[in-house]
Amino acid sequence: MGPLEDLQRAVAQALVQGQAENRELLAGISADELRGARETLFRKRRSQTRQLLPRTQAALGELYTPLFRRYFAEQQYSGYRAPLLDAVGFSDWLRGAGELPSWLPELARWEAWPLRLQLARRLWRIIHLRWQVWPDIAFHPERPPQPTSSLWLAYRWGNKFGLRRIV
Amino acid sequence: MEEGAEAVVAETEEHWLTAIPSLGVGLGYRQLYQSEVFHHRPDIDFLEIIPDHFFGAAGPQARYLDLLRAHFPIIPHGLGLSLGSAEGLDREYLSCLTQLVARLQPPYWSEHIAFTKAGGIDIGHLTPLPKTRESLRVLHDNIRLALEVLQVPLILENITETIRYPHQALDDAEFLTEVLEQNDCGLLLDVTNLYINSVNHRFDPLQFLQRLPAQRIVQLHFVGGHWEGEQLIDSHSTATPDEVWQLLEEVLKLAPVRGLILERDERLPPLSELLEELAQARQYWNRYHGTA
Numbered sequence: 382m383g384p385l386e387d388l389q390r391a392v393a394q395a396l397v398q399g400q401a402e403n404r405e406l407l408a409g410i411s412a413d414e415l416r417g418a419r420e421t422l423f424r425k426r427r428s429q430t431r432q433l434l435p436r437t438q439a440a441l442g443e444l445y446t447p448l449f450r451r452y453f454a455e456q457q458y459s460g461y462r463a464p465l466l467d468a469v470g471f472s473d474w475l476r477g478a479g480e481l482p483s484w485l486p487e488l489a490r491w492e493a494w495p496l497r498l499q500l501a502r503r504l505w506r507i508i509h510l511r512w513q514v515w516p517d518i519a520f521h522p523e524r525p526p527q528p529t530s531s532l533w534l535a536y537r538w539g540n541k542f543g544l545r546r547i548v
Numbered sequence: 549m550e551e552g553a554e555a556v557v558a559e560t561e562e563h564w565l566t567a568i569p570s571l572g573v574g575l576g577y578r579q580l581y582q583s584e585v586f587h588h589r590p591d592i593d594f595l596e597i598i599p600d601h602f603f604g605a606a607g608p609q610a611r612y613l614d615l616l617r618a619h620f621p622i623i624p625h626g627l628g629l630s631l632g633s634a635e636g637l638d639r640e641y642l643s644c645l646t647q648l649v650a651r652l653q654p655p656y657w658s659e660h661i662a663f664t665k666a667g668g669i670d671i672g673h674l675t676p677l678p679k680t681r682e683s684l685r686v687l688h689d690n691i692r693l694a695l696e697v698l699q700v701p702l703i704l705e706n707i708t709e710t711i712r713y714p715h716q717a718l719d720d721a722e723f724l725t726e727v728l729e730q731n732d733c734g735l736l737l738d739v740t741n742l743y744i745n746s747v748n749h750r751f752d753p754l755q756f757l758q759r760l761p762a763q764r765i766v767q768l769h770f771v772g773g774h775w776e777g778e779q780l781i782d783s784h785s786t787a788t789p790d791e792v793w794q795l796l797e798e799v800l801k802l803a804p805v806r807g808l809i810l811e812r813d814e815r816l817p818p819l820s821e822l823l824e825e826l827a828q829a830r831q832y833w834n835r836y837h838g839t840a
Contacts, residue, residue: 389632411711411712421673
């Protein structure tokens with residue numbers, strides 16, 4: 382591994398993982414700039430996930446950013462499908478986040494299903510939800526979802542995705 | 549830029565830069581506008597697509613891409629080839645890109661003077677290179693391989709300098725010029741990134757422009773960012789500010805630009821708002837380059 386390769390690896394570790402194995406390679410680079418670049422990366426991933434899971438983000442409200450920051454520190458994805466992987470990954474991660482009402486990770490799981498189909502290159506799947514998750518739940522907090530078992534059809538066709546309740 | 553090099557670009561009729569068509573004023577394609585773009589064809593001269601979003605396109609997505617291509621000139625704008633990676637190119641990405649470029653048959657394709665991958669880690673964001681001879685060598689090797697495979701001219705984009713390295717052998721303008729000349733590439737001048745760098749690192753963007761090989765400026769990007777404290781961020785999330793319009797006009801005065809692209813990525817507004825920005829860009833375009 383040459384000098385530039387070593388340096389790039391250290392920079393990549395600092396930006397993605399928060400610290401580099403060979404910190405001495407980063408000597409002379411401003412710690413503020415590294416923090417700023419890592420923060421830019423965080424904002425980008427947060428924004429991409431928000432666009433893919435808008436109802437989940439709206440339901441989380443002020444909790445979205447601190448929760449996503451915890452997730453960001455634990456999980457990284459690579460490749461051109463990274464935004465999709467991030468959104469699905471975040472929806473899965475929410476199940477173990479702990480301090481959320483039970484229906485909220487269910488909303489994220491429901492919303493992420495079309496993305497799973499796209500990643501798996503599948504056209505449809507029947508999914509079972511344990512909470513009655515309305516599409517507009519985030520905008521009607523006075524009507525919290527009820528624990529109700531339901532079956533939904535998640536499907537995709539080209540660039541279009543959808544979720545339909547079956548039972 | 550050396551006078552001899554400039555003469556080669558200006559006077560050699562067969563040089564690929566002279567053969568690039570004038571494309572006009574266009575838009576970075578975003579899925580949100582997938583239907584509307586067709587209704588506003590007279591207002592959008594060409595589209596720039598992120599190839600990653602169309603890798604492996606099949607069925608309805610492939611047919612949609614063919615439909616786009618039938619209605620618009622399309623320029624693929626790569627994000628993940630990581631031309632600056634010292635460990636070499638991502639061969640899988642290069643293979644996918646090659647298939648897509650062969651399908652689109654664009655007059656050129658674009659990527660960035662940056663790296664996004666190192667040591668098995670995908671940073672997921674364009675990261676600056678140290679301005680050294682070793683970086684030039686790495687870029688040269690990677691660009692040469694990419695051009696051998698793709699067989700289509702390449703233009704390279706300047707990025708925001710979020711990290712400054714110590715012991716740099718060249719300044720930013722020297723480095724950018726060397727990259728373009730050594731590899732016979734065009735420049736995708738991101739006017740917003742130039743403006744952001746000039747604010748964050750306190751230099752005169754007009755003086756910087758004067759030091760670039762103007763004949764190699766093929767395409768421009770423009771859009772707005774936002775402030776985080778005292779730093780201007782290239783978030784591509786707001787309307788183009790006055791300072792960027794002024795800088796864009798200066799570039800159009802001095803360079804034979806072939807196209808302008810509004811590169812809005814976040815907080816996507818209704819398409820009508822972006823079309824207003826395109827109309828403003830077209831006023832500058834018509835003033836200096838005639839009607840596309």
